[in-house]
Amino acid sequence: MNCTVSNHLAVSPEHLTAPAQLLAPDWLLLPEGPRRDHAVRIVDGHFVDVGPLALLQGRYPDHGVLRLEHQLLMPGFIDTHHHLSQSFGKGLVFGEPSEIFRRVWIPLEGSLDTNLLYLTSKLAAFESLRGGFTTVCDAGTRSKEGVEAIAQAVHEVGIRCVLAKTCNDLEGERVLDARQVLSMAEQHLAAWDNDPLITPSLAIPIPEIATDRTLGAAYRLCHEAGRVFQSHVNEHLVAVERSLERYGVRPLEQLHRAGALGPGALLAHATLLTSNELCLLRDSGAAVSYNPVASAWKGNAVAQAHLMHCLGIALGLGTDGTRGDGFRLLDYAETAQRFAHGLPVGDSVCGGGQLWLDMGTQNAADVVGLSKVTGRVAVGKAADFLLVDLAVPELLPSWNLPWDLVRLANRDQIQAVVVQGKVRLWQGWPTDWDARDLMRRVDALARSVVDQAPIHKVHPLPIVA
Numbered sequence: 001m002n003c004t005v006s007n008h009l010a011v012s013p014e015h016l017t018a019p020a021q022l023l024a025p026d027w028l029l030l031p032e033g034p035r036r037d038h039a040v041r042i043v044d045g046h047f048v049d050v051g052p053l054a055l056l057q058g059r060y061p062d063h064g065v066l067r068l069e070h071q072l073l074m075p076g077f078i079d080t081h082h083h084l085s086q087s088f089g090k091g092l093v094f095g096e097p098s099e100i101f102r103r104v105w106i107p108l109e110g111s112l113d114t115n116l117l118y119l120t121s122k123l124a125a126f127e128s129l130r131g132g133f134t135t136v137c138d139a140g141t142r143s144k145e146g147v148e149a150i151a152q153a154v155h156e157v158g159i160r161c162v163l164a165k166t167c168n169d170l171e172g173e174r175v176l177d178a179r180q181v182l183s184m185a186e187q188h189l190a191a192w193d194n195d196p197l198i199t200p201s202l203a204i205p206i207p208e209i210a211t212d213r214t215l216g217a218a219y220r221l222c223h224e225a226g227r228v229f230q231s232h233v234n235e236h237l238v239a240v241e242r243s244l245e246r247y248g249v250r251p252l253e254q255l256h257r258a259g260a261l262g263p264g265a266l267l268a269h270a271t272l273l274t275s276n277e278l279c280l281l282r283d284s285g286a287a288v289s290y291n292p293v294a295s296a297w298k299g300n301a302v303a304q305a306h307l308m309h310c311l312g313i314a315l316g317l318g319t320d321g322t323r324g325d326g327f328r329l330l331d332y333a334e335t336a337q338r339f340a341h342g343l344p345v346g347d348s349v350c351g352g353g354q355l356w357l358d359m360g361t362q363n364a365a366d367v368v369g370l371s372k373v374t375g376r377v378a379v380g381k382a383a384d385f386l387l388v389d390l391a392v393p394e395l396l397p398s399w400n401l402p403w404d405l406v407r408l409a410n411r412d413q414i415q416a417v418v419v420q421g422k423v424r425l426w427q428g429w430p431t432d433w434d435a436r437d438l439m440r441r442v443d444a445l446a447r448s449v450v451d452q453a454p455i456h457k458v459h460p461l462p463i464v465a
Contacts, residue, residue: 045421076134081318
């Protein structure tokens, strides 16, 4: 039996719910680029065969083909740097100078009880899913409530998550018991071994809040476990100068000195790197999360992402919790590179559309340590994918689909978000839980949370009568 879907209005989630299915979209985004007349076979949440449609029809003559006309089947986006526990305050940072974590995020996250941590994380995960992200890499919460509430939210939304536990041993002038901190870190790394959606990670938010011994120990724990170690480095000028004053080295250099810079390290931002630091980063094997929206909204610089790529440094795209919108992230990634680094030297390409598309999908999977699991439409990978409606005026006529997706595609074209073979979102809304109820609960609580937290904004919010 062949089932033809002529446009997005005729599609229903039931088309994609069979435990074994053969899908034939108009376009299929493979690791080597977009292809027509191709199909995928999905069994129990995994891609088990990928190739030309005629070839797969010959292999499975008794299996019906679900034809998805005007649809692109592509890997889900992967956000390599998120803060799921900050969604209540993302609108507070507009127009604020750098290092908002000191004035906004630490006070806000510190005021969250278990229920509030769960709600803010679920809201953020839902927004990410709406933007086409099937995986998010959470950089660790500053809430004292732990990560179990975040894990619950992730499971209910159905998004894949690299979930970090913070393990710094310095809090201002206070020195914590490093043995206890690292013991809890080890427990976290071992706690999620059989979880289908959560991969554990460790994070020290910025190098200056940990001793060199703990930086090195936390990195080694992750490296030995095959997990990523996360940190923010060289994001703001004031942080670089403070590190020089206190430690005599820049943040990235401090990681290197402590033995925490190497394969398995995932460094967020890395926007203020000297030539020596670029070489140090290249030689270390560490990866970078390029966060272009964060640079525009609250940063001091734009990472030299294209140069890093040319040097062989692994990169993926991250939102930094700014907004969960995969297509706009692609657009920002390319545009920021062009404005900051391409225009001054007459580079009108800045890597090309395919590069930024890869950085949002397959390259991103590599840097968060999930290359064996997701990020590609390929045999053996989890069926984490999007169906994107191509029958829109913005994409007609289409001459180069990767460029079109980077510069012209929109979130509202995403018809389905599928994680591990399960339809988690259909035309912007969940298929198995009440998102509008979540929004009502958040709306009733978030303002009082923000009002009570000791947040300091340089530019106060307008008074609302």
